[in-house]
Amino acid sequence: MTIDTSDDTPAVEPSAKKTPRPRNRKAQIITVAREQFGRRGYHGVNMEDIASAVGITAGALYRHFPNKQDLLAQAILNAASSITATLDDVDPEDSASNCLALFRYCLDNDFRAVLFDQEARHLAPERRAEVRTAVQSVPARIADALRSERPDLTTADADLLAWAMSSVALSPARHRTTLPRKRLESLLLELCERLRSAPIRHDEEIPAEEAYVSGFAHASRRETLLTAAISLFRRRGYQSVTMDDIGAAAGMASSSIYTYFAGKAEVLQAILVRGTESLRMGLVQALAGARSREDALALVVHSYASAVSAPDSAIGILIEESTNLPEEAQSQSRTAQREYIDEWVHLLGTDTHKTRTTVLAAIGLVNDLSRLRHLHTRPRYRDEIEELALRVLGVRTA
Numbered sequence: 001m002t003i004d005t006s007d008d009t010p011a012v013e014p015s016a017k018k019t020p021r022p023r024n025r026k027a028q029i030i031t032v033a034r035e036q037f038g039r040r041g042y043h044g045v046n047m048e049d050i051a052s053a054v055g056i057t058a059g060a061l062y063r064h065f066p067n068k069q070d071l072l073a074q075a076i077l078n079a080a081s082s083i084t085a086t087l088d089d090v091d092p093e094d095s096a097s098n099c100l101a102l103f104r105y106c107l108d109n110d111f112r113a114v115l116f117d118q119e120a121r122h123l124a125p126e127r128r129a130e131v132r133t134a135v136q137s138v139p140a141r142i143a144d145a146l147r148s149e150r151p152d153l154t155t156a157d158a159d160l161l162a163w164a165m166s167s168v169a170l171s172p173a174r175h176r177t178t179l180p181r182k183r184l185e186s187l188l189l190e191l192c193e194r195l196r197s198a199p200i201r202h203d204e205e206i207p208a209e210e211a212y213v214s215g216f217a218h219a220s221r222r223e224t225l226l227t228a229a230i231s232l233f234r235r236r237g238y239q240s241v242t243m244d245d246i247g248a249a250a251g252m253a254s255s256s257i258y259t260y261f262a263g264k265a266e267v268l269q270a271i272l273v274r275g276t277e278s279l280r281m282g283l284v285q286a287l288a289g290a291r292s293r294e295d296a297l298a299l300v301v302h303s304y305a306s307a308v309s310a311p312d313s314a315i316g317i318l319i320e321e322s323t324n325l326p327e328e329a330q331s332q333s334r335t336a337q338r339e340y341i342d343e344w345v346h347l348l349g350t351d352t353h354k355t356r357t358t359v360l361a362a363i364g365l366v367n368d369l370s371r372l373r374h375l376h377t378r379p380r381y382r383d384e385i386e387e388l389a390l391r392v393l394g395v396r397t398a
Contacts, residue, residue, distance in 0.1 A: 025054075271314045
């Protein structure tokens with residue numbers, strides 16, 4: 001609109017009013033970042049994606065966060081603090097209430113557990129330590145409740161059970177389920193109760209197992225490359241590793257790698273095929289030696305836990321990196337994983353949504369507890385992980 005003047009001076013357009021910046025802009029950015037990192041992973045998201053989703057420019061985003069690593073750290077810290085704030089509202093001496101609140105938070109906020117499980121590895125060591133402390137505050141709440149309920153537990157024992165119960169409570173944040181919410185809540189409480197009441201054995205004079213690394217190298221250069229790639233992918237993630245990195249770790253010129261693999265995706269596919277076949281072979285051997293259904297379940301759990309904890313295990317890569325494959329290879333990987341899970345479901349009995357959810361919770365528990373380095377100091381930690389997984393499956397152990 002032009003403004004009339006009495007002295008015939010030219011009309012002037014008024015300056016456009018600036019839209020005030022929302023006071024919670026930083027919180028909005030973190031909320032979007034949590035969702036994006038949780039759904040697509042660190043390397044699947046760039047700062048421009050997040051800025052666009054928030055409705056701001058990339059330059060405006062960088063005024064709040066200097067880089068993507070800082071934003072990832074803040075997203076994980078925010079998730080941990082939000083969960084602990086939720087747990088503030090429940091009885092601190094009731095472990096079941098804490099597990100239920102954790103589960104409800106996940107569903108109500110579409111929380112993706114991958115944010116805690118995998119993405120922190122992309123942070124610098126000091127930030128990784130910071131977010132690890134924040135994440136540990138979640139099971140610490142459950143551990144405090146357990147010590148109130150079970151005075152027989154040591155601090156370390158309560159910590160073990162709390163991590164196991166947290167894993168079960170978070171399992172719907174890792175896997176799709178069609179169970180109605182009320183039935184899912186009821187099932188998860190039942191599974192958490194199985195863990196809460198788990199006996200903890202303290203066998204005398206059993207030293208903690210020490211990791212043994214063979215001094216022998218592969219004669220095959222292809223195997224040397226795969227072993228180097230497995231180690232790098234586990235520590236840094238597929239997207240952060242180059243073919244030059246793999247060659248250097250294997251002690252080979254990068255140009256020599258292409259004699260064996262056409263590219264990094266082919267390396268990954270070879271690793272995932274190996275992981276799938278090792279699971280299938282372990283399953284076949286377990287079922288062949290079983291004398292009963294319970295024995296079969298125990299042998300299958302042992303086979304899986306051994307595969308996950310092996311120094312050169314490809315299982316973590318199978319779980320975390322298969323989305324980096326071409327679509328056809330992804331489909332094949334998903335089919336193989338589904339068929340493997342089907343075998344567990346068959347051993348438990350009727351193939352229902354409840355049974356499948358229980359199996360996924362047990363497998364997730366093995367994955368989660370095996371990656372917690374501080375548990376490896378427990379003299380029986382491998383046996384304990386298997387025993388806890390069996391309790392989730394409803395198999396009582398001695």
